[in-house]
Every structure is written in C-alpha cells, then in structure tokens.
Amino acid sequence: MEAKRTLRNLTAIVVGMFAFGWLLVPMYDVFCEITGLNGKVTGPSFLSEESKAITEQRELLVQFMTHNNESMPWFFDSERSQMRVITGNQYEANFVFYNPTNKEMIGQVIPSVSPGRGAEYFHKTECFCFERQTLAAGERIELPVRFIIDPALPKEIGSLSLGYTLFDITDRVQPKNDLANL
Amino acid sequence: MSTVVETHDHGHHGPAKGLSRWLFTTNHKDIGTLYLWFSFIMLFIGGSMAMVIRAELFQPGLQIVQPEFFNQMTTNHGLIMVFGVIMPAFVGLANWMLPMQIGAPDMALPRLNNLSFWLLPMAFGILISTLFMPEGGPNFGWTFYAPLSTTYAPSTVNFFIFSVHIMGVSSILGSINIITTIFNMRAPGMTLMKMPLFVWSWLITAYLLIAVMPVLAGVVTMMLMDINFGTSFFNAAGGGDPVLFQHVFWFFGHPEVYIMILPAFGIVSHIIETFSRKPIFGYSSMVYAMASIAILSFVVWAHHMFTVGMPLAGELFFMYSTMLIAIPTGVKVFNWVATMFRGSISFETPMLFSIAFVALFTIGGFSGIMLAIVPADFQYHDTYFVVAHFHYVLVPGALFGIIAGAYYWLPKWTGNMYDETLGKLHFWLTFISVNVTFFPMHFVGLAGMPRRYPDYALQFADFNALISVGAFVFGLTQLLFLFIVIKAIKSGKKAKPEVWEGAGDLGLEWTLSSPPPYHSFTVQPQLK
Numbered sequence: 001m002e003a004k005r006t007l008r009n010l011t012a013i014v015v016g017m018f019a020f021g022w023l024l025v026p027m028y029d030v031f032c033e034i035t036g037l038n039g040k041v042t043g044p045s046f047l048s049e050e051s052k053a054i055t056e057q058r059e060l061l062v063q064f065m066t067h068n069n070e071s072m073p074w075f076f077d078s079e080r081s082q083m084r085v086i087t088g089n090q091y092e093a094n095f096v097f098y099n100p101t102n103k104e105m106i107g108q109v110i111p112s113v114s115p116g117r118g119a120e121y122f123h124k125t126e127c128f129c130f131e132r133q134t135l136a137a138g139e140r141i142e143l144p145v146r147f148i149i150d151p152a153l154p155k156e157i158g159s160l161s162l163g164y165t166l167f168d169i170t171d172r173v174q175p176k177n178d179l180a181n182l
Numbered sequence: 183m184s185t186v187v188e189t190h191d192h193g194h195h196g197p198a199k200g201l202s203r204w205l206f207t208t209n210h211k212d213i214g215t216l217y218l219w220f221s222f223i224m225l226f227i228g229g230s231m232a233m234v235i236r237a238e239l240f241q242p243g244l245q246i247v248q249p250e251f252f253n254q255m256t257t258n259h260g261l262i263m264v265f266g267v268i269m270p271a272f273v274g275l276a277n278w279m280l281p282m283q284i285g286a287p288d289m290a291l292p293r294l295n296n297l298s299f300w301l302l303p304m305a306f307g308i309l310i311s312t313l314f315m316p317e318g319g320p321n322f323g324w325t326f327y328a329p330l331s332t333t334y335a336p337s338t339v340n341f342f343i344f345s346v347h348i349m350g351v352s353s354i355l356g357s358i359n360i361i362t363t364i365f366n367m368r369a370p371g372m373t374l375m376k377m378p379l380f381v382w383s384w385l386i387t388a389y390l391l392i393a394v395m396p397v398l399a400g401v402v403t404m405m406l407m408d409i410n411f412g413t414s415f416f417n418a419a420g421g422g423d424p425v426l427f428q429h430v431f432w433f434f435g436h437p438e439v440y441i442m443i444l445p446a447f448g449i450v451s452h453i454i455e456t457f458s459r460k461p462i463f464g465y466s467s468m469v470y471a472m473a474s475i476a477i478l479s480f481v482v483w484a485h486h487m488f489t490v491g492m493p494l495a496g497e498l499f500f501m502y503s504t505m506l507i508a509i510p511t512g513v514k515v516f517n518w519v520a521t522m523f524r525g526s527i528s529f530e531t532p533m534l535f536s537i538a539f540v541a542l543f544t545i546g547g548f549s550g551i552m553l554a555i556v557p558a559d560f561q562y563h564d565t566y567f568v569v570a571h572f573h574y575v576l577v578p579g580a581l582f583g584i585i586a587g588a589y590y591w592l593p594k595w596t597g598n599m600y601d602e603t604l605g606k607l608h609f610w611l612t613f614i615s616v617n618v619t620f621f622p623m624h625f626v627g628l629a630g631m632p633r634r635y636p637d638y639a640l641q642f643a644d645f646n647a648l649i650s651v652g653a654f655v656f657g658l659t660q661l662l663f664l665f666i667v668i669k670a671i672k673s674g675k676k677a678k679p680e681v682w683e684g685a686g687d688l689g690l691e692w693t694l695s696s697p698p699p700y701h702s703f704t705v706q707p708q709l710k
Contacts, residue, residue: 002365002366003290003291003362003365003366006361006362006365006366007291007358007362010357010358010361010362010392011358013392013393014354014358014392014395014396015396017392017393017394017396017397018396018397018399018400020396020397021396021397021398021399021400021401021430021433021434022400022404024397024400024426024429024430024433025404025415025426025430028423028426028429035493069418069419070333070419110418114491116491116493117493165418167418167419168419169419172419172420
C-alpha cells in the first residue's frame with residue numbers, strides 16, 4: 001500500500017512536469033512582455049502626458065535594419081540606413097518593398113527594437129508593420145514608418161536600432177487570425 | 183514460460199534458461215546486467231562515431247567523410263553517449279546495487295523494470311536505423327536546436343523524436359521504480375541518513391529524472407507539431423520563437439548533466455572510503471551537497487545560452503547561480519580528499535579510477551566556472567573549450583565513475599576477481615590517453631577553433647593530430663576493458679564475500695556471498 005501511494009505521487013509529478021513544460025511557452029511570452037525582452041514593442045503609439053511634460057531634449061542615432069525571413073524573395077530595404085533624431089519630435093522613414101516574382105504574394109513585417117529596454121520608448125505612430133502587405137507580381141511600393149522617441153528614454157541608451165523582418169505569409173493567411181496586432 | 187514453473191520450485195530458485203531468461207526477466211540482477219551490457223555495446227557504437235570524427239579531424243581539409251555525414255556523426259555520438267551509455271550504465275548499476283545496498287530481495291516494481299529496459303533497444307534501434315535511410319540521420323547536434331531540427335531537418339527527424347519519447351518513458355519508469363524501491367524496501371533500521379551514498383545519489387538523480395524527462399518529452403512534442411501539424415512554437419513566421427526552444431531544452435538539459443554525474447559521486451564515495459579504509463568524511467554534508475546541486479540545477483539553465491541576447495540582469499543572475507554550484511561541488515571534492523587524508527590507502531584499479539575522477543572532474547569543474555563568467559563565455563561559446571569542458575566532466579567524470587564502479591563490484595557480481603595487472607594497464611592507458619585527447623582541446627578552443635565543423639584552420643593542425651592520436655588510443659584501450667570483463671566472468675581467483683579488505687563493515691552488499699544469491703535478501707537484515 002505504501003508503494004502504491006509512492007507510485008501515485010511520482011506519477012503525479014511526471015504529469016505535472018509534462019504540463020509545466022508546455023506552460024513554459026506562455027510563461028516565456030509573458031516574461032518577455034513584462035521585461036521588454038526580445039525587443040517586442042509594447043509601448044503605445046503615442047507619447048504619454050508625462051513624457052510630453054519633459055522639456056529636456058537630446059539627440060540620438062536611430063538605425064534601421066531589414067531582413068528577409070528564410071526564402072522570402074521580396075526586395076525589402078530602408079531608404080536610409082540611419083538618421084539622427086531629437087527626442088520628442090516626430091520623424092518619418094521610408095521603406096521599399098518589391099515583389100520580383102510573377103505571382104501575388106502577402107508579406108508581414110515583424111519589428112524588433114534593440115536594445116530591448118529601449119523598445120517601450122520607441123513610439124511608432126504609423127507603421128506598415130501594423131498590417132500585412134499584398135503585392136502583385138512585379139509591384140514596388142514605398143511605405144513610411146512615423147515615430148517619436150520618448151524623451152524619457154534612459155540616458156545610457158545612446159542609440160536605438162529598429163529591426164524589421166519580412167515574413168512570407170501567403171500560404172499561412174487565414175481569414176480571422178490577424179498577425180498584425182503587434 | 184519456465185520462469186512461472188520455477189517460481190513455484192523454492193528448492194532451486196534460479197534464473198530461467200536460454201533467451202527467455204533475458205526477455206521476460208523481472209530479476210534486478212538480470213536487468214542490471216542487461217542495462218550494463220547494453221550500455222557497453224552502445225559505448226562502442228558511440229565510440230566508433232567519435233573515431234570517425236577524430237579521423238576526419240586528424241588533418242585539416244576534408245579527407246574521409248562528407249560534412250553532412252560528419253554532422254550525423256557528431257549528433258549521434260552525443261545522443262548515444264548521453265542517453266545510450268552514461269544513463270543506462272547508471273541505471274544498470276542502480277538495478278544491481280540498490281536492492282543489495284538497502285537489504286531488499288529485489289526492486290519494488292519488477293515488471294516495470296523489465297519494460298523500462300526493453301524500451302531502450304527499441305529507442306536506439308530506431309535512432310540508429312535513421313543513419314541507413316536515404317536522407318541520413320539527425321544532423322543538428324545532440325542539442326537539436328530549432329530551427330535546425332525543425333525547418334531545416336531531414337524528414338528522419340520524426341524517427342528521432344519518436345526514439346527520444348521512448349527513451350524518456352524508459353527513464354521515467356526506471357526512476358519511478360528506483361524511488362519506490364528506496365522509500366519502501368529499506369531494511370529495518372536503515373533511516374534515510376543511514377543510506378549508502380550511492381543510494382542517496384540515485385534517489386536525488388531519480389527525482390531529477392522524473393522532473394525533467396517530461397519537459398524533454400514536451401519539447402520534442404512541440405517540434406513534432408511544428409514539423410507535421412503546422413504549429414509555430416519555434417517558428418518566428420508564425421509568431422513563435424526559436425529562443426524559446428533553447429529555454430525549454432536547457433530547462434531539461436542542465437538537470438540532465440547532473441543526472442549524468444550524481445550517481446558517479448555516489449560510486450566514487452564508496453570506493454574512496456573502501457580503499458582509504460576509513461568511513462567517508464562528512465557523510466551528511468555529502469548528502470546535503472548532492473541535494474543542493476540538484477536544486478540549483480533548475481535555476482542555471484540559461485548559462486548555456488548567454489549569447490542569445492539576454493538582458494544584463496538575466497546574465498548576472500545565471501552567472502552567479504551557476505558559480506554557486508561550485509560550493510557544494512567543492513564540499514564534495516574536499517570530503518573525498520579528507521577521506522583519503524591519513525587513510526591507509528591501497529591503489530587497486532577502482533581506486534585509481536576514483537582518484538583520477540576526483541582530479542580530472544575538478545579540472546572540468548574549473549573550466550565550468552570559467553564558462554560561467556559571462557564576458558569570458560562570449561569568447562568561449564561554441565568553441566573546443568566547451569568541448570574540452572564537457573568531455574572532462576563526462577569522460578574522466580561520469581565514465582570513470584562507471585568504470586570504477588564496474589571494477590569495484592565486478593568480483594561481487596561474477597564471484598571472480600578481475601585481472602589486477604590488466605586492470606592497472608587499462609587504467610594507465612586510459613588516464614594518459616584521455617588527457618592527451620581532451621586537454622589540448624582547451625588550447626585550440628581558446629585560440630578560437632569552433633566546434634561541430636569537419637574542417638579547421640591550418641594553425642590548429644598539430645594539436646588536432648595529437649588529439650586524434652589520443653582518441654584512437656583511448657578507443658582501443660576500451661577493448662582491453664571488454665577483455666578484462668569477459669575474463670573475469672569466465673575465470674579468475676574466487677572472490678570472498680567482502681571482496682575488499684574491511685569492506686564488510688561498509689555496506690550490506692558485502693555481507694552477501696560472491697556472486698550473490700538470485701534474490702538478494704530474502705530475509706531482511708537488521709541494522710543497528
């Protein structure tokens with residue numbers, strides 16, 4: 001009988017740990033969101049009243065990086081690789097998309113800010129990354145991202161990098177599941 | 183079904199004859215023997231893969247194998263050595279020794295025991311069969327990082343996943359059996375703090391196993407779903423994250439590396455006290471040290487992935503928690519040395535392997551502390567320095583512990599003494615070649631040679647030739663070990679029940695005859 005109880009408890013641990021392994025997935029997401037890890041931009045697309053009240057401004061460097069995921073064939077690049085900006089002001093940067101293939105394709109851009117702690121101070125008032133892009137065969141478009149760097153940005157952050165990765169979601173698009181709520 | 187008949191025949195209580203003895207056995211000694219032979223065979227299979235690796239790396243450039251096959255060799259060498267050699271060998275030793283050490287007739291769940299062994303040949307049969315498939319076997323490293331193991335994997339990855347599942351089930355069932363045995367079948371008077379250290383080390387290891395093997399099962403299931411069912415756990419294109427794979431994998435992986443060393447701690451403790459003719463120094467601190475190592479092993483996993491881009495606070499946390507492990511480990515090394523201090527030491531083969539274990543495992547521990555230092559790790563990451571580190575803790579660490587245990591208990595198992603001269607020859611050849619093999623890896627690693635490539639820059643050529651020579655000698659020397667074991671089974675001086683001078687007071691196993699009766703303790707011994 002003793003052995004039966006030990007057996008039951010141990011089986012419960014095994015089942016519990018299997019569940020815990022799966023629980024690590026949502027925990028990982030929540031952890032990244034709380035800590036701003038992974039450069040996931042969680043900040044709102046506008047400046048808070050408190051930030052607006054900060055009158056002290058400073059200059060810093062913002063760099064743009066573009067990547068294509070896996071075998072995404074589009075041409076995707078920023079017009080300028082970097083720009084010097086003043087905190088609290090709004091800027092615009094243009095990005096070029098070109099679909100060189102002979103079929104219509106759908107792409108989705110996922111942003112990431114580095115260093116990760118700077119992500120919440122990077123306010124994008126408008127961004128092509130908010131929605132998916134459909135490009136006809138051979139189509140070329142330019143899309144802007146408008147952004148404000150929060151004056152509350154910690155002093156030790158001297159520059160910010162905005163990285164964009166372009167994904168081919170042509171085969172993945174499902175009517176209701178919109179990836180674009182980032 | 184002769185076993186059934188014989189269980190009623192109490193006069194001649196022995197094993198069944200022929201193949202069915204091994205297929206249907208529920209006896210802890212038979213299953214222990216099966217585990218040990220299985221692990222021995224896998225040692226030669228995984229070892230010959232290492233020989234292929236070293237033959238290719240003997241000279242710069244590509245000579246013998248193609249890079250694709252080289253990758254399969256490194257991957258399967260790692261998987262087989264971890265899951266097919268070290269772990270089954272420890273389970274085999276546990277099967278043989280736990281009932282004898284705690285004064286029990288057998289394991290608590292004998293049929294489960296049979297199942298957990300026979301799952302293993304199935305798992306490794308599946309894994310090794312992939313090497314003969316047109317697409318080749320797993321080629322993504324034993325850590326099978328996504329997306330290498332998902333998006334870019336050969337389709338045989340599904341066989342790999344299935345075999346990991348089976349190995350996991352086998353380990354979990356084995357661990358459940360071990361814990362149940364230890365908790366319920368100890369001789370009267372054997373309180374937890376009177377248990378032999380090997381029993382303690384296995385109790386802790388078994389808990390680690392049932393805690394992390396399910397997580398491994400989870401992570402390979404996620405891979406399976408990503409590959410076949412369109413989920414995106416590790417695929418950024420679908421909102422997942424490949425770094426998540428590394429977190430979940432190492433949450434299993436770090437406790438796993440302690441699973442591969444803790445039982446060796448237990449074995450070596452017994453051997454050192456026997457041949458120093460003194461009881462172990464600081465018994466309770468040994469137990470607490472093992473328990474602290476086990477608990478700490480759950481909060482250090484991200485030190486394997488300092489370079490993925492973690493915030494400074496995270497890197498500092500994992501750096502300090504990792505370094506904290508050096509304290510209980512240091513306690514253990516101190517206690518082994520203190521046990522030997524002013525003991526009347528004799529240097530039989532098991533003792534030689536144990537002393538080498540203490541010295542060389544400590545070298546592996548020190549390089550571990552170096553790797554724990556975040557800024558230094560950025561330099562060492564994925565170089566041969568890491569290869570040197572984990573081979574130092576796994577070969578002169580875990581494997582020496584197993585070999586030492588095999589020599590120590592072989593006379594008890596077979597009833598015959600092994601050939602001491604050949605044993606000493608085996609030790610010295612092994613000791614020298616293991617250092618010739620793995621020590622120069624520190625140097626080429628620090629100089630920047632990356633791991634897992636079939637080729638390297640010219641300046642590493644001399645050291646690599648030396649490493650390969652050491653590896654070939656090490657590999658051949660283990661054939662001598664096979665010969666010594668077979669020789670001890672077939673012939674040799676008859677062993678006394680206590681085998682080693684004075685061992686009779688050190689553990690219950692030495693009160694049984696050599697070889698012990700088929701059912702170890704049919705009457706429970708009473709401990710004072």
